[in-house]
Amino acid sequence: EAGVAQSPRYKIIEKRQSVAFWCNPISGHATLYWYQQILGQGPKLLIQFQNNGVVDDSQLPKDRFSAERLKGVDSTLKIQPAKLEDSAVYLCASSDSFSSYEQYFGPGTRLTVT
Amino acid sequence: GENVEQHPSTLSVQEGDSAVIKCTYSDSASNYFPWYKQELGKGPQLIIDIRSNVGEKKDQRIAVTLNKTAKHFSLHITETQPEDSAVYFCAASISYQLIWGAGTKLIIKP
Numbered sequence: 001e002a003g004v005a006q007s008p009r010y011k012i013i014e015k016r017q018s019v020a021f022w023c024n025p026i027s028g029h030a031t032l033y034w035y036q037q038i039l040g041q042g043p044k045l046l047i048q049f050q051n052n053g054v055v056d057d058s059q060l061p062k063d064r065f066s067a068e069r070l071k072g073v074d075s076t077l078k079i080q081p082a083k084l085e086d087s088a089v090y091l092c093a094s095s096d097s098f099s100s101y102e103q104y105f106g107p108g109t110r111l112t113v114t
Numbered sequence: 115g116e117n118v119e120q121h122p123s124t125l126s127v128q129e130g131d132s133a134v135i136k137c138t139y140s141d142s143a144s145n146y147f148p149w150y151k152q153e154l155g156k157g158p159q160l161i162i163d164i165r166s167n168v169g170e171k172k173d174q175r176i177a178v179t180l181n182k183t184a185k186h187f188s189l190h191i192t193e194t195q196p197e198d199s200a201v202y203f204c205a206a207s208i209s210y211q212l213i214w215g216a217g218t219k220l221i222i223k224p
Contacts, residue, residue, distance in 0.1 A: 004157070040216070040217070041216055041217070042118075042120075042203050042205070042214030042215055042216055042217055043158065043203075043212075043214055044214075045211060045212070048211065056211065091157050091158070093157075095210075099210060100210070101146045101148070101163070101207055101210060102148075102160060102163070103160070103212065104160070105150075105157030105158045105159070106157050107155070107156055107157050108156075108157050
């Protein structure tokens, strides 16, 4: 079974620019998560989708971050405009249902904002 | 809300010795406690988990114990090997969302 795919793996942008990250979850997984992991910290949940609907986006900075999962499969996370403090690894994870505890993670996208 | 504290932040052990990482949580409603291993440049990988109705679980060289009364749980790795070197995260789950500890960097000395 293929794992969670993410691209790009690395991205360097200047502050105030925009950036987008893509995630393809494990086939058949209904629940998709985006996390932000700042160096030296545990992952912080940004947004959770169940199929193409948002379950929780309470920690998503909505003035600059947006995410979508239009067909209930792939997802895109966008930052516009980026700030220096957005430098982090952005992790995508999936689980087979809303009521499943086990989450499977992709390799992440390392974002550097200069 | 839930808060998870993890100790130590760095742990260095001799190859072959045991390693223990401890976590405490604040919300007694938490009912699922996974441990993840994260190697450099990779996403976290689930290595073992325990549910609130179980006190201990073992899988080969790794084990997890849970003390619900004290609200703490621990990861035990025996006979450590070089490939155990990584950052380990504990987490606690309420309503299927994970609250993470800050991580422990485990260093295995040859």
